[in-house]
Amino acid sequence: MGQLSYSWFPPQASAESLLIDKLFAFLVTIGSFIFLGITGVIIYAVVFQRAAKYDFSDGPHIEGNVTLEVVWTAIPILLVFWLAGYSYYIYQQMSIRGPMEMMHLSMGHGDTPAVVQELPTEEIEVISKQWAWVFRYPESHVTSTELHLPANHRIKLALTSEDVLHGLYIPAFRLKQDIVPNKTVNFEFTPIKEGTYRLRDSQFSGTYFATMQANVVVESPEEYQTWLAEAKKRKPSPSYNQAAEEYSQEKRQTFKRGWPTIIPAKPPVVNYSSFSNNNV
Incomplete structure (x- = not known):
């Protein structure tokens, strides 16, 4: 049952996901022994x-x-x-609030954990608001509504909120972090598997919070640098925002629902938007 539990989750896309899944498999194993033991006693008695x-x-x-x-x-x-x-030991190994002193884990051949070389930390600013994610790359002067990350690099996010409590949650990374207004929260992790994943708001932040999603693209360092260079050349323009679009459609309807709705923030002005490039 412990080994079977690995198939219940999305792909292991970060070094931290390997540790979290290991802990979960251990808990499932213990829970299976308890469940089968109690059930066995009940069946025997019956x-x-x-x-x-x-x-x-x-x-x-x-x-x-x-x-x-x-x-x-x-x-x-x-x-x-x-x-x-054991849970505290796993949390120490994750070290998501500070630099990892240990060598990072990656996926080797056959999806088995392997050790990779320590690489530079990539720092990215994340702005959350009702209801959109905005990602800024200070060194490259790029702003995007899609989070691009280089594989096997330590990532440091500076999380901020412009209005209410939000939550950064990437299921494939097994990581979640609350974002508190008027405070910058530093958050670190290491993506290890290339692919496109989904970022969601884990906190109920208002009427359209379910639309507050974004793509997370993990790519090779070379492809990441190519994307930064191409995005930097683009002229900033307003991106598509699903919350704002749904709100405008509701305002045009004759039938009014009767409850107050917060007006969504204006669509962010960015160099790169996933919707404009058909990367939904």
């Missing part, structure tokens, strides 16, 4: 410990068993401490 037909007599009077009570109290307590210690 099959072999049933009273005879028409037997309505009381069962034998049995006093408490001190040894048994100590055992079934001590085992859960030790198990909880074990799980807490």
Whole structure:
């Protein structure tokens, strides 16, 4: 069951996902033992410990068993401490709030963990607002509504919110971070598998929060630099924003729903927009 649990998730696209899935598989294994053990005892009691037909007599009077009570109290307590210690160990290995001192993990041949060389950290600014994501690359002076990342590089995000509480959540990375207004939250991770993934807002931030999504493109360092160079050449222009579009359609309707709706922020002005390039 522990090994089977790996198939329940999206691809392991970050070094942290390897650690999270390892912890989850361990929890599933422990939970399977507990579930099968309790279920087995219940089935055994139902099959072999049933009273005879028409037997309505009381069962034998049995006093408490001190040894048994100590055992079934001590085992859960030790198990909880074990799980807490192992979870904290995994969190330390992730080190998502600061630079990783250990060598980063990557996906080798056959999707097996391998060690890769330490590479420079890429710093990106992330602005969240009702309801859009904006990504700024300060060194290249590029702004985008699509998050591009170089594979096997340590990524440092500076997360900010222009209005309410938002949450950066990338299922394929197994990472989630709340974004608090009037505060910059630094967040680090290491993408390891090339591909296109989905970024969602994990916090209910208002009427159109479900539309607050963006593509996350993990590519080779060479392709990443090529994308930055091409995006830098483009003239900034307003990008398509689904929340603003839905709001404008609702305003044009004759029937009014009757509840107040926050007016979405204006579409962000960016060099690169995934919608304008058919990368939905």
